[in-house]
Amino acid sequence: xxxxxxxxxxxxxxxxxxxxxxxxxxxxxxxxxxxxxxxxxxxxxxxxxxxxxxxxxxxxxxxxxxxxxxxxxxxxxxxxxxxxxxxxxxxxxxxxxxxxxxxxxxxxxxxxxxxxxxxxxxxxxxxxxxxxxxxxxxxxxxxxxxxxxxxxxxxxxxxxxxxxxxxxxxxxxxxxxxxxxxxxxxxxxxxxxxxxxxxxxxxxxxxxxxxxxxxxxxxxxxxxxxxxxxxxxxxxxxxxxxxxxxxxxxxxxxxxxxxxxxxxxxxxxxxxxxxxxxxxxxxxxxxxxxxxxxxxxxxxxxxxxxxxxxxxxxxxxxxxxxxxxxxxxxxxxxxxxxxxxxxxxxxxxxxxxxxxxxxxxxxxxxxxxxxxxxxxxxxxxxxxxxxxxxxxxxxxxxxxxxxxxxxxxxxxxxxxxxxxxxxxxxxxxxxxxxxxxxxxxxxxxxxxxxxxxxxxxxxxxxxxxxxxxxxxxxxxxxxxxxxxxxxxxxxxxx
Numbered sequence: 001x002x003x004x005x006x007x008x009x010x011x012x013x014x015x016x017x018x019x020x021x022x023x024x025x026x027x028x029x030x031x032x033x034x035x036x037x038x039x040x041x042x043x044x045x046x047x048x049x050x051x052x053x054x055x056x057x058x059x060x061x062x063x064x065x066x067x068x069x070x071x072x073x074x075x076x077x078x079x080x081x082x083x084x085x086x087x088x089x090x091x092x093x094x095x096x097x098x099x100x101x102x103x104x105x106x107x108x109x110x111x112x113x114x115x116x117x118x119x120x121x122x123x124x125x126x127x128x129x130x131x132x133x134x135x136x137x138x139x140x141x142x143x144x145x146x147x148x149x150x151x152x153x154x155x156x157x158x159x160x161x162x163x164x165x166x167x168x169x170x171x172x173x174x175x176x177x178x179x180x181x182x183x184x185x186x187x188x189x190x191x192x193x194x195x196x197x198x199x200x201x202x203x204x205x206x207x208x209x210x211x212x213x214x215x216x217x218x219x220x221x222x223x224x225x226x227x228x229x230x231x232x233x234x235x236x237x238x239x240x241x242x243x244x245x246x247x248x249x250x251x252x253x254x255x256x257x258x259x260x261x262x263x264x265x266x267x268x269x270x271x272x273x274x275x276x277x278x279x280x281x282x283x284x285x286x287x288x289x290x291x292x293x294x295x296x297x298x299x300x301x302x303x304x305x306x307x308x309x310x311x312x313x314x315x316x317x318x319x320x321x322x323x324x325x326x327x328x329x330x331x332x333x334x335x336x337x338x339x340x341x342x343x344x345x346x347x348x349x350x351x352x353x354x355x356x357x358x359x360x361x362x363x364x365x366x367x368x369x370x371x372x373x374x375x376x377x378x379x380x381x382x383x384x385x386x387x388x389x390x391x392x393x394x395x396x397x398x399x400x401x402x403x404x405x406x407x408x409x410x411x412x413x414x415x416x417x418x419x420x421x422x423x424x425x426x427x428x429x430x431x432x433x434x435x436x437x438x439x440x441x442x443x444x445x446x447x448x449x450x451x452x453x454x455x456x457x458x459x460x461x462x463x464x465x466x467x468x469x470x471x472x473x474x475x476x477x478x479x480x481x482x483x484x485x486x487x488x489x490x491x492x493x494x
Contacts, residue, residue: 029267033236034276057204067195111141137173150244157216162209164208269287285469296348305345309339310337325423346364358465360387379412391462403429
């Protein structure tokens with residue numbers, strides 16, 4: 001079995017697309033995968049909002065500002081603000097609301113920060129012409145409001161946070177040593193703090209919009225990496241803009257498998273919002289039209305192969321079969337070091353999901369080699385139909401198979417031995433299928449771990465079959481490692 005196999009679990013939110021339909025309804029037929037994030041999940045994500053807002057404040061770049069003001073008896077006062085930096089940042093409560101058909105309303109209250117910088121100023125008349133420079137700091141307490149809207153822009157889900165406002169509850173200026181005359185301090189308090197308000201608001205809102213789109217791109221990159229392996233990848237581009245209700249945010253994705261410059265096509269995938277509920281935190285709806293091209297790509301890429309040593313084969317036959325092995329096989333396995341068994345998919349597997357379960361049809365070829373010769377002692381080809389159920393528990397993937405039919409469609413056997421044929425059918429059902437599934441369990445778990453699934457806290461995941469689709473539903477805890485990686489990316493972008 002290959003070290004890397006195609007994923008059968010989990011699609012992640014947001015992705016790129018070449019175009020989006022304005023109306024979600026006609027986009028349903030082109031949608032291979034859907035992600036529904038419910039209100040309880042949004043509550044968990046909102047707990048991390050303060051870290052994102054902190055990143056926006058800390059990484060904002062405040063430009064130098066210049067201006068002038070005319071004063072009676074003094075004349076013109078020229079001023080400049082330079083090296084404006086933020087210190088002692090703390091953020092209080094964060095609250096949000098899902099607004100159906102509009103977006104998300106967010107309020108971040110009690111943002112305390114100290115802005116420090118340098119004031120350069122000159123004031124004069126026919127009597128005096130003096131230039132000065134001094135350090136200053138401004139204590140502030142701010143409430144921040146953002147009403148982000150999700151839309152389909154430039155082929156991906158993007159965030160528009162232009163509806164952004166800051167309310168300053170405190171903006172107190174302290175000049176260096178407070179040694180300047182009171183009238184000068186009052187002057188600066190009047191128009192310097194006003195200027196700082198405008199600049200801070202403009203830069204913070206601009207930075208929040210930037211960080212929001214960095215976050216969207218970051219999630220997209222994580223999803224693309226998760227679903228890419230070797231020559232196989234999946235286009236999870238959006239087919240339409242996300243839908244927001246009072247209870248959930250839902251995004252729609254193509255789910256098109258790419259393999260060797262060939263892209264799968266989805267027609268009438270059959271999605272409808274009523275196929276998902278709102279009781280769990282996170283839902284993934286995946287069409288059979290996503291899984292089947294993935295299985296096809298894995299087959300064409302030679303992923304479905306299994307080699308079993310003579311020792312292992314002998315042990316499996318003795319453990320799982322009540323009947324004794326035919327003489328041909330017994331003689332072959334007398335010297336386990338020189339015998340080997342190989343099995344591989346000889347045709348593209350097919351998945352068919354209905355409300356009663358998921359059925360897989362596969363055609364497999366096998367060869368038993370004894371000794372050092374190149375010609376197999378035994379070779380055969382079978383059709384296998386089995387019902388498969390998948391679960392995920394304790395950070396491991398589990399697969400159960402119930403074999404419904406085994407057909408021996410080609411066999412190169414000595415004297416066409418009927419007893420040997422019956423033995424092969426029994427061995428395929430009781431040994432072959434369970435062994436393949438057990439190897440798939442290990443390899444898929446390893447691949448999921450490689451992509452970071454084991455770093456998530458997932459509660460009670462369920463894999464539920466439907467008519468032509470599969471629903472994966474779960475509750476989760478937000479993985480701290482993703483937040484750390486995102487904040488690193490934000491830092492690198494500045």
